[in-house]
Amino acid sequence: MASPPTRTGPSRRLFSRGSWPEARFLADVLRTETVGGGLLLLGAVxxxxxxxSPWGDSYAALGRWVPWPGGAALHLxxxxxxxxxxxxxxxxFFVVGLELKRExxxxxxxxxxxxxxxxxxALGGMLLPALFYVGVALAAGGEGLRGWAIPTATDIAxxxxxxxxxxSHLPQGLRAFLLTLAVVDDLFAITIIAVFYTAEFHPLPLLLALAPIALFGLLVQRRKTWWWALIPLAVLAWTLVHAxxxxxxVAGVLLGFTVPVLRSRGSGPGLAEHLEHRWRPVSAGFAVPVFAFFAAGVSLRDADLGAVLTDPIVLGIAAGLVLGKAIGIFGSTYLLARFTRAELDEDISWADLAGVALLAGIGFTVSLLIGELAFGVGSAEDERVKIAVLAGSVTAAVLASVVLIRRNRVYRRIAEQETRDADGDGVPDVYQQRPGREA
Incomplete structure (x- = not known):
């Protein structure tokens, strides 16, 4: 465990503890996302x-089935x-929008x-993976350059x-860092998708989408949570943005941004936190696992694994996720501490940060989505993207596990100190007995 050096004057600490209400909210988010991550993994497996399997053709046919073939006029x-x-x-992405605004x-x-x-x-953790990918692609003659953004995303679930x-004993400050990092990562990913992966742009439907989004925002700003009004407005906005x-x-993000975070009167959670509490289980427990089920099913029955593993797209994505993410996050944090003379919080060491930086190399949901947008669903490149994302994510998870398991004993000792409540008031003493620390 890192111990703070003695120095004069005020010091700034990285990963310092947040407030008790923020810690409780974080714990609730972590529980939901952890369960969702398990369901996501199940869907992918x-x-x-x-x-x-011998029934692999039926899996492909299920993904290609069009339930409403008459929706061509609305691009549906x-x-x-x-x-x-x-x-x-x-x-x-609606939940991401709520989360971003709340943060x-x-x-x-x-x-x-x-x-x-x-x-x-987050910037370092997106720039370095992209550079790794571009470097591999250029060394191979520029093949697959359009997929430069695939290894930049972190799958928080x-x-x-x-x-x-x-x-289960990672310090709260480090867990909060991982969650906030992923939120900022999602914001940059949304921007990348909107700017770099829009093949055809039709401005009129996008302008028309502003009307239902504005009406949705007007209702939620007035605390009108009528599901029979909000859901149709959200569907209409989604349809127009899609067209x-x-x-x-992106429609989900824009709708999330309209929801107020703070109460107009009194204290307590605002509407954004209320809707996030309602919709996060739907997102983590259903939407993302179903996407993973349809996106992760790559067939290796007839694949030449030697050719696949030496493919520049596969190498670029895997290198970006495993090396680029870890170096980018750890390196940018180290440079920030170096040039601002900040210190790590006393409960956290650089080894902890290295483990979390490796863990951020698990890219799945958004990485697979960008791969589909870059190369097209079902293309040969898309199949290689799936293999690379799966291989890179598994490798990052294994390496992170090696580092973090070694720190587990330290996490447990810190957790025992944090949960001690000697006065029995329901608030851990660690939030009451550290004068001079950031609230």
């Missing part, structure tokens, strides 16, 4: 087994795989000093599921 003649990617993931208004990102760490780490299996050529999941 079922897809892989089915796709490589989508097969099940596309409905999972474009439709169900809009729920996931910027009432969470860690509202304080520029506290926001600097996850923002800088998958990462937390792995974390729950290998250790514009911008990826339809």
């Amino acid at each position: 079922v897809a892989l087994v089915w796709a490589n 003649d989508l097969n099940l795989a596309k409905w999972a990617a474009d439709g169900l993931l809009a729920i996931f 910027f208004v009432a969470g860690d990102l509202r304080d520029p000093r506290r926001a600097a760490l996850p923002v800088v780490a 998958f990462a937390l599921a792995v974390l729950a299996v290998i250790s 514009s050529g911008v990826h339809a999941t």
Whole structure:
């Protein structure tokens, strides 16, 4: 465990403890995302087994089935795989939008000093993987350059599921960092999808989408949570954004941004936290696992594994997830500490950060989505993307486990100190007995 050096004057600590209400909210999010990560893993495993079984053709046929073939006029003649990617993931991105707004208004990102760490780490954790991918692609003659953004995303549900299996005693400040890092990562990923992976752009439907989004925002700002009004408005906004050529999941983010975070009168959670509590289980427990089921089923029955493992797309993605993420997050955090003379919180060591940086290399949901947008669903490149994302994520998870399991004894000792409540008031003493520490 890192011990703070003696120095004069005020010091700034990285991963310092947040407030008790923030800790309780974080614990609730972690529980939901951890269960969701387990379901996501289950969906991916079922897809892989089915796709490589003697009944693999039926798996492919299920993904290609179009439930509403008459929707071509509204661009809604989508097969099940596309409905999972474009439709169900809009729920996931709606929750991301709520989460982002909450972090910027009432969470860690509202304080520029506290926001600097996850923002800088997320930038480093996206820039380095992209550079690794581009470097491999250029060395191979530029093949697959369009997929540069695939290894830049972190799958928080998958990462937390792995974390729950290998250790349940990670310090809260480090867990909060991982969650906030993933939120900022999602914000950059949304921007990348909207800017770089919009093949055809039709401005009129996008302008028309502003009307239902504005009406949705007006209702929620007035605390009108009528499901019979909000859900049709959300579906209409999604339909128009989809018709514009911008990826339809962006509609979910925009709708999430309209929801107020703070109560107009009194204290307690606002509407954003209320809706996040309602929709996060739907996102983590249904939408993302179903997407994983349709996206992860790559058939290896007739694949030349030697050729696949030396393919530049596969190598670029795997290198980006395993090396780029770890170096980018750890390196940017180290440089931030070096140039701002900040110190790690006394409960955390650089070895802990190295483990979490490796864990952030688990890219799944958004990585697979960007792969589909970059190369097209069902293309030969898309199949290689799936193999690379799975291989890179598993490798990152194994390496992170090796590091974090060694730290498990330290985590347990810290957790015992944090949960001690000598005065029996329901608030851990660690939140009451540290004068001079950041609230």
